Amino acid sequence: MTEEDAAPIDAPSTPGFEDLGITGAVLKAIKDLGYETPSPIQAATIPTLLAGRDVVGMAQTGTGKTAAFALPVLERLDVSQKIPQALVLAPTRELALQVCEAFESYASRMKGVHVLPVYGGQGYGVQLSALRRGVHVIVGTPGRIMDHLAKGTLDLSELKYLVLDEADEMLKMGFAEDVEQILAQTPTEKQVALFSATMPPTIRRLAQQYLRDPEEITIKSKTATNKNITQRYLIVSYAQKVDALTRILEVENFDGMIVFVRTKNETETLAEKLRARGYSAAAINGDVPQVQRERSVNQLKAAKLDILVATDVAARGLDVERISHVVNFDIPTDTESYVHRIGRTGRAGRTGDAISFITPRERYLLKHIERATRQEPTQMQLPTTDDVNSTRLARFDDAITAALGEASRIEAFRDIIAHYVRNHDVPESDVAAALAVVAQGDDPLLLDPNNDALSRAVDFDNRPQRERSGGRDNREPREPRAERRGKGDYAPYRIEVGRRHRVEPRQIVGALANEGGLGRDDFGAINIRPDFSIVELPSNLDPAVLEKLRDTRVSGRLIEIKPDRGPRGGGGRRDGGDRFERRDRDDRPRRDRDDRPRHDRDERSPRDGAEQPFRKPRHKK
Structure with a gap:
């Protein structure tokens, strides 16, 4: 919530955070952030959680749920015990980072509180080092939490508080099995808070099975914005x-x-x-x-x-x-x-x-x-590119017009240009064009409409999900094998997850791309068989990448990737697999869609070929 959304401080009927039971350093921190009056979900939830009761919160995104569960957790946190006491499960990396940042803000006046975001796509080393040093609150996505539990690097034996944030979105994204496995590995005596915008039967069943006599709280958002x-x-x-x-x-x-x-x-x-x-x-x-x-x-x-x-x-x-x-x-x-x-x-x-x-x-x-x-x-x-080029030409015209308005400077350069024309026998129009080249520098003034990779990528992002994820009904015709070979030589690899594990090509692609740092052009055909799958990857795949992929999980299973030896080695036919259609890593599969691309390969610096805007030529006075 924000100051603008808060009720007047002097409203007698509205309790303050101190009236809800928030005290000391936590209260000072939220005052520093400008929080004066609790939102409805906070006013209803905080006292219940502080009393130790489980909660099922029905509230839309944006009603202030994060503070509703974070403040009670911090209020009762034992900072002297450097073991995970609270676990928040979130459906996406973005939400996990946002919740983690909120916890850190609310704990800014507390000493020694450690909050750790845990998500796929980030190196294990950072997370392992933090876990060894000691962490009080973990905010993570189900997939990576499952990986740590499987590796034995995350101990939840002393967990006191568990929060399922955006539970309906988590289940929609295919995390139901992971969430239940995580819940099963936590202590019986713990407090659970489940927040969801909707209450489908799966959420209701989850609440009945894992929450103890929860209080149900329903809040409707009334937020609106300026019509201007x-x-x-x-x-x-x-x-x-x-x-x-x-x-x-x-x-x-x-x-x-x-x-x-x-x-x-x-x-x-x-x-x-x-x-x-x-x-x-x-x-x-x-x-x-x-x-x-x-x-x-x-x-x-x-x-x-x-x-x-x-x-x-x-x-x-x-x-x-x-x-x-x-x-x-x-x-x-x-x-x-x-x-x-x-x-x-x-x-x-x-x-x-x-x-x-x-x-x-x-x-x-x-x-x-x-x-x-x-x-x-x-x-x-x-x-x-036409829109950009039109704008650049208009600005270039404006720059020339502005320069022509400086009569005294123009007069001084006329003699210099005339001298060049006489001595080099070059038309004045060519000299003007050469000067424009000098002023523009190495970056081209106009974009090439025939080389517009950005528009193609954005067009792809706007296609229906079934097309982007390789669905059979809408995808483009599969390229002939010979043509695909021309784009890069592939070799088959076998992974131990198949149709009976309800795996899809997009899940495989997302998991391998995230953990191995692979790009869109690194995937060939994907052939999903009943008990395993064959994936075409670059034939010159770095052994270090293959080593990273060995611990990758898809649908909660270790893929145990290894080179495929063909029919004798147990491989299946590879001439008719589900062709992975090129797409960006941000369109993640269910298991790994919480993982964002790494920054070091997301963006291109200007020297790496990124589009450069028009720069008005600078004239030294």
Whole structure:
């Protein structure tokens, strides 16, 4: 929740957090964050959890559930015991990181509290080191939690609190079996809180089996947003976000802008990438000193800065008239955060634009946003190369027109140009073109419409999921084997998971891509047999990659990958498998869709071939 959503402090009928039982360092921390009045889910849930009773919470995303379970956990945490006392299961990596960040914020006034996010795609080493040092709260996705339990690297024997966040989404994504196995490996005497936006029979059965006489709490969200704000969204995978944002910045007519990301580190990373592309951008986050934050905000107000890259906390209370656009680079799963973010524009009767980047697996959040804001966001299309080129040519024209207005400087250069034309016998038009080349530098002025990999990738992300995941009904015709060989030589590998384990090609691809760092072009045919599957991978696969993949799990089973020896070695026919259709890693399968691509290969620096925006030629005075 935010200050803007809180009820007036002097409302006598509304209890404060101290009235709910929150005390000491935890109370000080939430006051620091600007929390004054509990949201309905917090007011109803916190006293029940502090009393030690299990809870089933029915509430939409964005009603303040995280604080509802995090504050009671921190209030009763035994910091002296450096063993996992609380486990929060979340369906996606993004939500796990967001919950983890919330725990850290609420524990900012406590000494020695350690919170660890555990998710696939991140190296085991970081997680193992943290577990050895001692962790109080673990926030993780079911798949990676299962892996740690199987390896014996995670001890839940002393667990006191277990939270299932977005339980319905977890089950929709195929984590039902993993969740039940995790629950079965926790102590009988523990407190369980289950939060879900809906209550399908599977959730009801889960609650009846694993919760003890829970209190059921139902809250309906009443969030709405400013009608002056135009809401749009773009379906784009994580790997294409920076380039997609660059295109939008080139074509969109914006004044000042805030770009929201999820973590402090990402504010610095994205701001640096935008500066490398020629934009005046700065990062603000909770670690930025107040003096520097105020300087950046004042620069934005004075038009000396165009873009602020910010986290939710850093942008709280920010009101700059010049902000015409808000971009959700990372879409929040909390709709209250979404409303707070886009409320930075369209203030005091002004109009504003909000653009949200939605990865293919985050489409479900659109319904949450629509319900919370009572507006249906409009899907936008990525600007084409023609759109970008038209904008660049117009700006180039403007730059020439502006230069022609400096009569005294133009006069001085006329004699120099005339001298060159006389001595080199070159037409003046060619000299003008050469000067334009000098001014533009090494980056081409116009994009090549025939080499638009970004548009192709975004178009793919917007295709129906069945097409992107290799479904039989909608996928493109399978390429002839000979043609596929031309794109890269493949070798067959056998994995010990098949049709009877209810595995699909997209699950296999996601798991291998996440754990082995494989790309889209590293997969050939996938042939799923009853008890095993054959996957074509590069014939020159690095042994180190193969070693990483040995501990990979699909549908909760170790895949035990090894080179396939053909029929004699137990392999099946490989001439008619389910062809994996090229797609981005952000469209993750059920088991591993919580894993985000690694940053070190997500983005390209300008020198690596990323699109460069038009830069107005600079004239030295």
